[in-house]
Amino acid sequence: MSRQRELALIAGAAGLSLAAAMLLRRRAEDLRRSDDAPGRTARRLDFGGYRVDGRTVTISASRADIYAQWRDPARLNRIFGGTLGLRQHPGDRFVWTIDATPAPIEVETRLVEDRPGELLAWRSVDEAEIDVEIKLQLRDAPAARGTEAEAHVAWRPRWGLAGHYAAWMQGTDPGRLCRQALKRLKMLVETGEIATADNERRDG
Amino acid sequence: MRALTWQGKHDVRVETVPDPRIVNPRDAIIQVTATAICGSDLHLYDAVIPGVQPGDILGHEFMGRVVETGPGSTLKKGQRVVVPFTISCGACFFCAQGQFSACDNSNPVETQEASELLYGHAMSGLFGYSHLTGGYPGGQAEYVRVPFSDVGPIVIPDGIPDEQVLFLSDILPTGWMAAENAQIHPDDSVAVWGCGPVGLFAIQSALLMGAGQVIGIDHHPNRLRLARDLGARTIDYRHSHVLEALMEMTGGIGPDAVIDAVGMESHGFSPDNLLDAAKQKIGIGADRAHVLRMALTAVRKGGRVSVPGVYGGFADKFPLGALMQKGLQVRTGQTHVQKYTSELLQRIMEGQIDTTFLISHRLSLEEAAEGYRNFQENQNEWTKVVLTPG
Numbered sequence: 001m002s003r004q005r006e007l008a009l010i011a012g013a014a015g016l017s018l019a020a021a022m023l024l025r026r027r028a029e030d031l032r033r034s035d036d037a038p039g040r041t042a043r044r045l046d047f048g049g050y051r052v053d054g055r056t057v058t059i060s061a062s063r064a065d066i067y068a069q070w071r072d073p074a075r076l077n078r079i080f081g082g083t084l085g086l087r088q089h090p091g092d093r094f095v096w097t098i099d100a101t102p103a104p105i106e107v108e109t110r111l112v113e114d115r116p117g118e119l120l121a122w123r124s125v126d127e128a129e130i131d132v133e134i135k136l137q138l139r140d141a142p143a144a145r146g147t148e149a150e151a152h153v154a155w156r157p158r159w160g161l162a163g164h165y166a167a168w169m170q171g172t173d174p175g176r177l178c179r180q181a182l183k184r185l186k187m188l189v190e191t192g193e194i195a196t197a198d199n200e201r202r203d204g
Numbered sequence: 205m206r207a208l209t210w211q212g213k214h215d216v217r218v219e220t221v222p223d224p225r226i227v228n229p230r231d232a233i234i235q236v237t238a239t240a241i242c243g244s245d246l247h248l249y250d251a252v253i254p255g256v257q258p259g260d261i262l263g264h265e266f267m268g269r270v271v272e273t274g275p276g277s278t279l280k281k282g283q284r285v286v287v288p289f290t291i292s293c294g295a296c297f298f299c300a301q302g303q304f305s306a307c308d309n310s311n312p313v314e315t316q317e318a319s320e321l322l323y324g325h326a327m328s329g330l331f332g333y334s335h336l337t338g339g340y341p342g343g344q345a346e347y348v349r350v351p352f353s354d355v356g357p358i359v360i361p362d363g364i365p366d367e368q369v370l371f372l373s374d375i376l377p378t379g380w381m382a383a384e385n386a387q388i389h390p391d392d393s394v395a396v397w398g399c400g401p402v403g404l405f406a407i408q409s410a411l412l413m414g415a416g417q418v419i420g421i422d423h424h425p426n427r428l429r430l431a432r433d434l435g436a437r438t439i440d441y442r443h444s445h446v447l448e449a450l451m452e453m454t455g456g457i458g459p460d461a462v463i464d465a466v467g468m469e470s471h472g473f474s475p476d477n478l479l480d481a482a483k484q485k486i487g488i489g490a491d492r493a494h495v496l497r498m499a500l501t502a503v504r505k506g507g508r509v510s511v512p513g514v515y516g517g518f519a520d521k522f523p524l525g526a527l528m529q530k531g532l533q534v535r536t537g538q539t540h541v542q543k544y545t546s547e548l549l550q551r552i553m554e555g556q557i558d559t560t561f562l563i564s565h566r567l568s569l570e571e572a573a574e575g576y577r578n579f580q581e582n583q584n585e586w587t588k589v590v591l592t593p594g
Contacts, residue, residue: 060297081313145297180313187309191293191352192229192276195312195329197340199224199349 040152047154050131051164053175054152057182061189063117063138063147069189070120070136078194079184084177094122096134100172107132131156132174149185151178206593207261207345208572213251214580216262216573224341224349229276232353234287238366239266239343241572241589242374243400244467244514246580248333252468252490253516255318255334264289264331265373266343267366270353278354285357286372287350288541291329291340294355304328305538310352311338322517327538334516343373344572346593358545361553367590368552371405371559377544379405379465382512383413385535386461391416395450395459395502396436397495399427401562401588402512403465407436408557410463419453421446423471424584430562441472450502458504467513470494476521490517500526511536562588569593 040052059066069075076086085097092111097104107130113121121135132155141148153174157163167173187194205223210216224233242265247253267286270279279285292304299307307328311319316326319336329351332342341348350357360369379402386394394415396403399422410418411434420431421439428438439449450459468491470477480492496511500523503509509532527534551557564587567575575589 058297060295176317179317183313183316186296187293187313190295191309194228195291195293195310195338195351196227197312197315197329197338198227199222199341201225201227 045161050154050156051175052152052154053173053178054150055175055179055182056148056150057186058141058145058148059186059189060146063140066138066147066149066185066189067117067120069185075188079181079188080177081180081184081194083172084181093125096122098172098177100167101170105129105172109134130158134174134178149182151182153178205346206569207341208263208569208591209258210248210256210260210262211258214249214577216249216576218570218572221261221345224347226272226274227349228351229274230352230354231274232270232277232279232350232357233272234266234268234285234348234350234357235271236266236268236343236346236348236593237284238268238370239263239345239569239591239593240370240373240375241265241344241575241579241591243402245332245576247468247514247516249576249580250469252484253334253514254322254490255315255336255339257335257339260332260335260339261341261345262332263342263344264333265370265375266331266348267360267370267373268348270357271347273353276354279357279359284360284362286360286369286545287331287343287348288356288358288372288377288545289331289333289374290356290538290541291331291338291351292355292542293352294542299355302540302543303537304540304542306540315339330538344569344591346569356542358549360549364553367560367563369549369559370590371401372541372545372548372552374539374541375401376405376548376557376559377541378402378512378539379407380409380544380548381537381539382406382463382465382510383409383415385508385510385512385537386410386463387508387533387535388413388415388461390414392460393417393419393454393457394461394463395419395421395499396431396463396465397421397499398465398467398513399424399431399438400465400583403427403463404430404434404562405559406463406465406510406512407431407434410461411435412551412556417453419450419459426584427587430587433561446498447502454504458502458507460504461508461510462499462503463510464496464499464513466495467511468492468515468517479521480519491515491519493519493522497521497523500532503530503532505530507532509534512539563590565589567591 083099094109096107108125108128109122112123119137124132135152137150139148184194207221209219270283290305291310292299292307293309296308305328310329311326315335315338319326329338331340392415394410396406399420407418418436420436423442470492477494569591578586
């Protein structure tokens with residue numbers, strides 16, 4: 001086979017692949033437009049440069065009760081379970097700490113929305129180490145099951161896809177931290193304690 | 205304290221480990237007075253259940269005396285209690301419906317992710333089992349920390365020997381729920397695969413619920429004898445064609461309900477089981493589902509299928525056609541123990557139910573490894589092992 005013919009074949013295959021990819025993407029976008037699924041469940045990893053993750057948990061308690069738990073710093077630190085920390089600075093500034101390896105990551109945020117019993121939202125400040133937005137939304141659950149608490153996080157991982165997978169491997173990706181925090185919140189509100197298989201207290 | 209720990213496949217050892225302490229307000233510490241080896245412990249012993257780690261303390265059938273309580277416990281020091289193997293908060297949506305083994309709040313957050321990945325949802329915490337169900341230290345030990353002690357343990361009046369009530373912790377309610385899931389109507393024919401402890405209690409329960417005939421299927425003569433002693437008819441699958449025999453014993457209709465009390469480690473040399481065994485051996489398909497396949501094929505059209513036998517992973521060659529075409533109903537699940545303990549204790553105290561007939565061996569906790577080995581290798585003679593610490 002001549003060199004020219006080889007090049008033509010490679011170019012043809014690349015063109016076909018590109019066309020197929022574009023078709024699949026357009027199809028996925030069309031499908032997205034035609035359903036009612038939450039946006040973060042879309043079959044894609046990238047949302048305009050952001051990763052998006054979240055979880056909804058139904059908790060047998062009122063929205064007001066759950067909101068109050070989330071605004072109590074002592075309770076929050078139990079809910080975050082040691083991997084995540086949150087402390088309030090003067091004004092509406094909050095610093096989130098992720099216990100990552102090799103060094104903890106601190107992200108400074110501003111509380112950008114606070115509607116008691118409904119919504120809390122934080123946005124990272126311009127100079128923050130990670131560009132992130134975190135939301136906690138509360139709504140009444142159907143069938144008198146209490147409250148649907150939805151945590152939603154959108155972030156730009158440091159070092160892009162590699163950074164995302166590094167965090168995922170460490171168990172410190174924001175999506176996982178959100179899921180775990182919501183589950184601990186549910187345990188604490190519904191049972192008064194956070195389940196552990198440890199036979200000894202770890203916090204002394 | 206001394207406790208039986210899992211170290212690897214067919215390797216369990218009694219070791220000295222730290223005593224448990226009160227960690228959460230609703231905890232209690234129980235000093236174990238009797239504990240048993242369960243058939244599902246053999247799935248751990250055979251390393252076919254995922255998520256078991258070296259050093260894990262096994263055992264989910266135990267009872268004992270309360271020696272310490274947290275401020276949220278309703279138990280009192282000195283009380284004798286039987287502890288359900290399911291750990292349940294009593295407060296979540298599922299517990300409120302009596303579905304205690306689906307408790308949302310007892311499986312620790314850290315171990316829920318793997319369970320969600322494998323099963324779609326995290327199930328309740330269990331004592332002495334896989335880390336998919338929390339990795340809680342179990343009851344084949346001198347002491348156990350019991351979370352949510354205000355929901356699970358049932359207080360036993362003094363004067364009733366441990367052996368009469370120990371099995372309220374698992375196998376008696378499991379056999380009862382198996383029969384309940386079979387939705388038995390008066391005079392029904394019910395086939396039960398596996399005449400081990402759960403199968404025998406399912407037979408006993410089915411007869412109490414009004415079944416006309418119960419047919420126990422196994423290949424161990426001693427276990428078949430125990431089934432006959434309870435009032436069952438029997439099929440030894442080494443000697444008879446099970447499907448043909450069941451049709452003949454039910455007037456050509458098939459059993460109204462079938463109960464798979466075997467689970468993921470079916471025995472026998474049928475081609476599907478040999479293939480499953482090979483796959484299980486190399487770790488690409490956890491379950492040997494021969495009995496379930498056979499049960500689905502044997503049950504009558506429109507019949508009921510109850511599955512108390514433990515399955516942990518995946519199965520292929522599954523007779524979905526029979527399930528759909530015959531319009532079958534399937535009910536299964538880990539036992540909602542707390543839902544049944546009061547009623548069953550009452551039946552024991554009134555003499556309607558005897559649980560001691562299946563105990564074949566009584567050993568000290570220090571002899572637990574020998575108990576496991578024999579319970580696994582000599583299932584005909586070793587029908588149930590009770591261990592006593594101290």
